[in-house]
Amino acid sequence: MDHGSKEHIERQVKVYISVFAALAFLTVVTVAVSYLKLPFAAGVAVALFIALIKGSLVAAFFMHLLTEKQIIFSILAVTALFFAFLLLLPAITSAEVMSYVS
Amino acid sequence: MSTAVIRYIDKPHPVTGVTNAKLGTWCFLASEVMLFGALFSAYVLLRTGVSEWPHGSQFLNVPLATLNTLILITSSVTMVMSWASLMLKQFGKYRLYLAITILLALAFLVVKGFEYGHKFEHHHFPSTNTFYAIYFTLTGLHGLHVIGGVVVNAYFLFFGKRMWETHPEQFAGRIECAGLYWHFVDLVWIFLFPVLYLL
Amino acid sequence: MKEHSSHSHSASLPFWRKYIFSLDHKVIGVQYAVTGLLFLLFGFTLIMLIRWQLAYPGQPLPVIGHLFSEKMMVGGIMLPEFYNQLGAMHGTIMVFLGVVPLAVGGFGNYLVPLQIGAPDMAFPKLNMMSYWVYFMGGLIMLASFFLPEGAAQSGWTSYPPLANLASSGQTFWLLGMVFLITSSLLGSVNFIVTIAQLRADGLSFFRLPFFVWAQFITSFLLLLAFPPLEAAGVLQLMDRLAGTSFFMPSGLVVAGEQLAVSGGGNPVLWQHLFWFLAHPEVYVLILPAMGIVAEILACNTRKPIYGYRSMVYSVVAIGFLSFVVWAHHMFLTGMGTKMSGFFQITTMMISVPSVIILTALALSLWGGSIRFNTPMLFAIAFLPMFGIGGLTGLPLGLAASDVHLHDTYYVIGHFHYVVAPGTIFALFAGVYHWFPKVTGRKMSEVLGKIHFFFSLIFINGVFMPMFLMGLAGVSRRLYDPTQYAHAGSTQPLNVFVSICAWLLALAQIPFVLNFFGSLIFGKKVDRNPWEATTLEWAAPSPPPHGNFDEVPAVYRGPYEYSVPGQARDFWPQHMAKEN
């Protein structure tokens, strides 16, 4: 249990500051990219990719997911799976539209 | 009545390695993922269902939203610093960081309020079109989550001292959980910002 | 802020802290169960009124007809508005205010901590809050009947645009649902943490009673499937209150007027979000019932249940699969053939673990020494009744036969077999089985058996004819079926169903008498009247605050009955040595 030790926390604080800097930088990047007027698909891909990196940083460091316990991961894995099922929903609907058009 | 003690309130469970509160918070966040996931999915469905969809930046104020993103990211850092201060047994610093977190959250809400006000002035309401409908619903729901975070954090700011003195470990655990929630609110915004404003 | 200290001086708590705003999981469990039972009764009464209209359309309801307001019945004759309200609220109340609170809130709350040897739920305050949030949701639903235009009337499924255009009762329905969903979410967090963290020493996951497993999976379903409905509820509220068009397409013309909305929405979106919850919800209704039946079968056959592990794996598999079958409710929305193929396959897949569980339960009888007491009778009846419910799901789960049967009485027969003689019978079994634990008194066997046999006969009389009506193509939710020739030809069945339904209502009188009578006159019992093995029977009846005299530890699996070499035919989980 060195997660609670003084040295560990002090080291962590430095990490938090670096993560903050990265997040701020990525925010600026994503706004800048949006002014480039990329093609739609590329724009979506880049924006979501950056958001994914930012989100991962927050989850990994601020929410301590990097050092989290197995049980938390299990719950999140299940959630991620069901979240993927949720995304079937727009997929189905566009398939419906397709089937009508064809 | 020694049997009446609920275990693992302050100490982690030897097998799972987490406290009750932490596991509970993560479960709650899992359900929040599904809530925002469903709304996100609804957004994709509605957007792909029509041929024309406005580009967010045409209607929305990107600089203000960028500012808000930075505010929220900063508040996330101060939140985690506040927890770290508790772990270092620096209660004063904890209070300072937590207060800053709350102020930043309020600043976020004020900026959001300006954005909303501006929209209303130009007669842009949720009923105007599907784009505004989804914009107001998603940001509104996120705003409610911010308000919820402010209430929780304010409670710990003003009423936390006694518990810190009697049950320091349990209290640090609670701040960690409040932090988890707050970071989640930040995380949601990190996705909302590009999706609504930049695409 | 110290939850655990509240127990130690519980004896000195004032009445309202001890019995009303109680933190004790047992009191909360009883609150849930009693409220749930009352809502079941209320929802049942609503359908009794509907059965009059269906059997004798357009004829005044005798005796009580004139007691209703002009907006409900005119001269005792039910109005279509009121008919639709009764239908919508019957479904909503039975599912969300009756069965789930009774099965999960009531049985789950009372039994899970006891069965895992915990003093209480992990978060007692959250537990109390989830009950009161549920209570508020229930009040909102009930209050909606007193609105000028009455309660929600767009079916329990609340499909837009109809629901968007409906009167203010629909807004109340949505608000009520938001409360109920919130309550379920709080509850499910509590269950997951309690089961994951607070099991007694030695109680590994594969030593858990099957009921606890069922509650565990149920909690995950509630936790992850309810939020999409909450999202849908928020979107429909926005549509109704803020004038958005999430579920309103462009170009709607209602009653000859073009609708003044922006349009651009999609009504099918609601159906997706709704069924994303509502199919897992079916398993929320059935899994706790299976859990109860497993407990009672093991206890009354005096032998371990057959294939405990495969049952556990099946219940986990059901949990996963239940999230990918929702669109089988929507085969006729114009879904493409590829997608419908996908959902037909998943639907057939989910039948496999259900069949495994049902088979295992039935095989558990083989080699037993079966005691036919009232809880056991209900539990046994659950098996064929749920079997019929499950089997009749087949023609509905296959898109081709669904073309004819979709939205007919066949569907009503199918899910009522699952939920009424299925789940509700299991819940009755649970009430009879655990009543001695909760009150310290046994319920009357004579009244119990009268209740059982008449219920079993009449409930089949109610739902069996519905399959014939469904095959005849009679649509659901018809205010006056005689308007159609094809529905009119089955009208004698409707009369028969209604008479059976009213007799079924009469058959519940012995239960009510038994329930209240046994509170006072029931035979007093000590802590283990059924000679069962699981931990709840190690606690006194009724268990005090903190549940156990001493912290229990667990030494073996949940169903060690008739172990060779043992003096007695049951070997409780908490007994260190031979008994």
Add this chain to the structure above:
Amino acid sequence: MNPASKFYGWGLPVDISTHGPEIDRLIHVLHVFMFLLFAGWFVFLVLALVRFRKRPGHAAVYKEQHFKTPTYVEVGVALFEIVLLFAFSIPLFYRIRNIPFPQQDALQVRVVAEQFAWNFHYPGSDGIFGQTKPSLMSPSNPVGLDRNSPNAADDITTINQLHVPVNRPVSVELASKDVIHSFAIPVLRVKQDVIPGTPSRVWFQAKQTGNFEIACAQLCGLGHYRMRGFIMIKTEDEYNNWLAKMTPVKPAPPAPAVTQGAT
């Protein structure tokens, strides 16, 4: 006017469509299967209950017994389900959803559902639909047909009466003005949700003449129970006569409503 009730009874109504026998066969196969499975299982249940009832001198067996038969039955059920899926349901649903003949051979009809009536729109002799607009919808023009648009002059509209020729495929395009309805013709084994904003399509071919019912299968409001339409299946000659009678000579008043379409 009332369709002869000899077509309807307790159980499946008479089927007069070309695709219906397949649906009926699936339903029959399923019910025989369900009955056999349930009966076998029920016999087992009763046997077990009698044989293992508690009585003096009888004790329960602790040792877990291993049964082969249930496993075989379960595997058998699973295999049977696979057969049902891939041999019956999925291909059949595919045929029902996709029109198995050239579109131009079929009679084209549009259905515009509203609370609580079925409006039918025929393209007329040119086989091409005129334009419709929501803004033109009125009680006298329920489908919102723009008579001035090209191809609209010979269009025919009716309320609650669908006239079709026998032995000819009919392709029905479904739309709704207001809420979700469901277009159901029990004797033709036809049912399809009618969702506003999302047009859908259904086809059938009748084998027999006669008048039958069209029902709404999805709760659509207070009048859901009386949203009854009729399908009149005629011989080719009768149908052509009807068509000729109905075809407007010049930009004509809308077709007279035969049944009252209460709104």
